[in-house]
Amino acid sequence: MRLTLLGTGNVQGCPVYGCKCSACLRSQQDARYSRHLCSALLEHDGKKVLLDANHPQLQQLFPAGTIDAILLTHYHMDHVQALFDLRWGVAPSIPVYQPNDPQGCDDLFKHPGLLQFQPANQANIPFQLVGVEVMPLTLQHSKTTLGYCFNSPQGSIAYLTDTQGIPAESWDYLLEKKPDFIVIDCNNSPLQRPKNHNNLQDVLTLAERLPNTCWVLTHISHELDCYLLEYPHCLRDNMVIGHDGLQINL
Amino acid sequence: MRLTLLGTGNVQGCPVYGCKCSACLRSQQDARYSRHLCSALLEHDGKKVLLDANHPQLQQLFPAGTIDAILLTHYHMDHVQALFDLRWGVAPSIPVYQPNDPQGCDDLFKHPGLLQFQPANQANIPFQLVGVEVMPLTLQHSKTTLGYCFNSPQGSIAYLTDTQGIPAESWDYLLEKKPDFIVIDCNNSPLQRPKNHNNLQDVLTLAERLPNTCWVLTHISHELDCYLLEYPHCLRDNMVIGHDGLQINL
Numbered sequence: 050m051r052l053t054l055l056g057t058g059n060v061q062g063c064p065v066y067g068c069k070c071s072a073c074l075r076s077q078q079d080a081r082y083s084r085h086l087c088s089a090l091l092e093h094d095g096k097k098v099l100l101d102a103n104h105p106q107l108q109q110l111f112p113a114g115t116i117d118a119i120l121l122t123h124y125h126m127d128h129v130q131a132l133f134d135l136r137w138g139v140a141p142s143i144p145v146y147q148p149n150d151p152q153g154c155d156d157l158f159k160h161p162g163l164l165q166f167q168p169a170n171q172a173n174i175p176f177q178l179v180g181v182e183v184m185p186l187t188l189q190h191s192k193t194t195l196g197y198c199f200n201s202p203q204g205s206i207a208y209l210t211d212t213q214g215i216p217a218e219s220w221d222y223l224l225e226k227k228p229d230f231i232v233i234d235c236n237n238s239p240l241q242r243p244k245n246h247n248n249l250q251d252v253l254t255l256a257e258r259l260p261n262t263c264w265v266l267t268h269i270s271h272e273l274d275c276y277l278l279e280y281p282h283c284l285r286d287n288m289v290i291g292h293d294g295l296q297i298n299l
Numbered sequence: 300m301r302l303t304l305l306g307t308g309n310v311q312g313c314p315v316y317g318c319k320c321s322a323c324l325r326s327q328q329d330a331r332y333s334r335h336l337c338s339a340l341l342e343h344d345g346k347k348v349l350l351d352a353n354h355p356q357l358q359q360l361f362p363a364g365t366i367d368a369i370l371l372t373h374y375h376m377d378h379v380q381a382l383f384d385l386r387w388g389v390a391p392s393i394p395v396y397q398p399n400d401p402q403g404c405d406d407l408f409k410h411p412g413l414l415q416f417q418p419a420n421q422a423n424i425p426f427q428l429v430g431v432e433v434m435p436l437t438l439q440h441s442k443t444t445l446g447y448c449f450n451s452p453q454g455s456i457a458y459l460t461d462t463q464g465i466p467a468e469s470w471d472y473l474l475e476k477k478p479d480f481i482v483i484d485c486n487n488s489p490l491q492r493p494k495n496h497n498n499l500q501d502v503l504t505l506a507e508r509l510p511n512t513c514w515v516l517t518h519i520s521h522e523l524d525c526y527l528l529e530y531p532h533c534l535r536d537n538m539v540i541g542h543d544g545l546q547i548n549l
Contacts, residue, residue, distance in 0.1 A: 060387055067363025067390025105355055113317025126383045126405055133376045137310055140317030155376055155405045 050181060050201040050299045051092045052208070052232070055104050057291040058084030059236050059246070059270040060127045072274030085293055086127045087210055087268045089232070091120070091199060096179035100197070100208055102131040113140030117179055119164075121147045122210060123194035124154040136162030146170055146178065148185075148195040170195055173218065184226075186219035188212035191245040198228060203299040210234035210268045213245050215255065228262055230297050235266040238276030249273060249283070256285050267291040300431060300451040300549045301342045302458070302482070305354050307541040308334030309486050309496070309520040310377045322524030335543055336377045337460055337518040339482070341370070341449060346429035350447070350458055352381040363390030367429055369414075371397045372460060373444035374404040386412030396420055396428065398435075398445040420445055423468065434476075436469035438462035441495040448478060453549040460484035460518045463495050465505065478512055480547050485516040488526030499523060499533070506535050517541040 056062075063084040064073035076082040088101040096117040104110060122128060124147075133155070135143075142163045147153075149169035158166065170176070170185040172195065177183070182200040189212050196209035196219065205228035209215065212234050215223065223231070233255065236246030246268065247255075256264040264287055266273075277283070277290060284290070306312075313334040314323035326332040338351040346367040354360060372378060374397075383405070385393075392413045397403075399419035408416065420426070420435040422445060427433070432450040439462050446459035446469065455478035459465065462484050465473065473481070483505065486496030496518065497505075506514040514537055516523075527533070527540060534540070 062384070066358045066385060066388030068388070070389075108316045130380060130383060133380060134312070135316060138316030138318070139320075 050199060050203055050206070052199070052206050052230070052297040053090040053092070054232070054265075054267060054291050054293060054295045055088045055090055055099075055110075056085030057267045057269055057293055057295070058086055059268050060086070060125075061270060062086055063269075063271045063274060065271050068271060070271055070275050071278055072271040075274075075278070081292070082274075083293065084269060084274075086130075088128070089208060091179075091181070093201065094180045098179055101128040102135065103128055104131060107131040107135065108138075113138060116143050119143055119145045120178070120183070120197065121145060122188075122196065122208075123148055123190060123192045124150050124152070124157075125192055125211070126154060128211075129154050129157070132157060132164060136160065136164050138163050146183075148193045150193045173222070175200075184222065186222060187216045188219065189214055189216055189245075198222070198226060200226070201299065204229040206297055206299065207231040211236075211246055213243070213247060214251060223259065227259060229299060230263045230265055231259070232265045232267050232291065232297075234268040235273065236268050236270050238273045240276065241272060249276070252288070253285060256288050260287055262287060264288045265291045265295070265297070300449060300453055300456070302449070302456050302480070302547040303340040303342070304482070304515075304517060304541050304543060304545045305338045305340055305349075305360075306335030307517045307519055307543055307545070308336055309518050310336070310375075311520060312336055313519075313521045313524060315521050318521060320521055320525050321528055322521040325524075325528070331542070332524075333543065334519060334524075336380075337484075338378070339458060341429070341431070343451065344430045348429055351378040352385065353378055354381060357381040357385065358388075363388060366393050369393055369395045370428070370433070370447065371395060372438075372446065372458075373398055373440060373442045374400050374402070374407075375442055375461070376404060378461075379404050379407070382407060382414060386410065386414050388413050396433075398443045400443045423472070425450075434472065436472060437466045438469065439464050439466055439495075448472070448476060450476070451549060454479040456547055456549065457481045461486075461496055463493070463497060464501060473509065477509060479549060480513045480515055481509070482515045482517050482541065482547075484518040485523065486518050486520050488523045490526065491522060499526070502538070503535060506538050510537055512537060514538045515541045515545070515547070
């Protein structure tokens with residue numbers, strides 16, 4: 050089982066359009082520091098599952114027939130915008146697993162094209178996908194949002210974005226499961242208190258309670274990147290700053 | 300006054316994801332034949348106005364501070380999708396001129412960011428923009444849609460997409476104004492009868508009635524491109540197949 054972070058930026062990405070902060074300038078000078086919108090790829094047994102669909106080169110990266118499924122966290126535009134182009138392809142249909150959000154986004158349900166929307170995932174009811182057990186976990190966001198814990202005989206990886214904190218029932222599951230890796234929404238530095246996302250202080254507190262899990266930060270704003278440039282030693286030993294292309298192999 | 304076609308494709312673009320038709324294969328082999336989603340750039344007096352906002356490299360093509368205004372034809376996703384990223388920039392605000400569509404698209408009105416939505420344009424009531432007279436014209440589409448005729452002392456260019464036919468009041472204006480160029484929605488070949496777009500037969504009929512206007516085809520599907528490959532001499536003398544990057548100078 051492999052999880053690749055395709056994008057680790059927040060809704061603004063990095064560089065932010067027009068911004069001249071140290072993080073944005075660094076990412077303009079060295080593309081390794083740029084951040085696409087937040088999404089990931091789960092691979093198992095030669096199969097590919099997209100976690101959210103927003104990559105600007107999605108169609109080039111994943112030619113027709115190579116996406117076995119799409120698993121959505123929620124229907125905010127910055128997580129689903131690539132579906133609008135993808136749907137009109139002349140290609141095999143793609144099953145889309147989703148949270149329970151009857152509205153979806155714009156006219157996706159009215160004109161699904163090649164997207165085959167599946168019955169909504171239910172929190173805490175696991176299902177099988179490309180040979181992996183997927184456990185949907187409730188998150189706390191401004192729109193109905195699910196995180197997912199991927200369980201294989203080799204271990205577990207949880208993918209938890211977008212969220213502010215982790216709701217008790219999801220946290221109970223994680224404390225028991227003790228995933229090897231938790232990819233976690235960390236939108237801001239401790240200097241900012243976002244309403245629907247974690248800041249770094251939130252994640253420091255969470256990571257302390259699962260000390261043997263590796264916590265990988267994602268959904269990172271340029272503001273947090275600036276903070277991390279200024280305070281490079283502010284993380285716990287069991288925390289890693291995510292970057293586009295980072296691979297987790299189990 | 301200059302109008303540059305930034306994109307001349309229909310909702311699918313070209314190449315279409317997964318398609319192996321002759322038009323899609325040609326565009327994969329030679330990028331000059333590829334078509335982005337339909338949009339354009341109006342330039343006058345050193346100022347830049349985007350006609351719709353959907354180009355995948357919009358932020359790179361137009362760095363912060365270089366877009367003086369955005370003029371929208373309608374709120375279908377394939378015409379406004381670049382606004383969703385653009386709005387979160389750290390950059391000067393951008394006035395957005397728009398048709399009267401209270402719903403807009405997804406949460407653009409709720410979270411406009413740097414976009415400054417202007418009072419809706421009214422059909423047949425001209426206004427000034429970057430030193431050009433802009434005449435909004437009613438079009439016939441599945442969503443409230445405006446075409447625009449740009450009038451300068453050097454001449455006139457009309458930009459009419461998305462539409463099926465041209466409503467009588469707009470046609471009356473064009474017959475009197477006799478624009479030098481009309482950029483026109485031509486989504487399909489005569490073999491297909493799209494519901495909310497022109498096919499080539501529609502445009503042949505229109506072009507006959509304004510024989511001294513140069514009719515530039517846009518919003519072109521791969522299906523029409525295949526037809527044009529097969530029947531290269533099917534156009535009238537006053538018709539031109541649009542391509543990405545085509546410039547009209549007056």
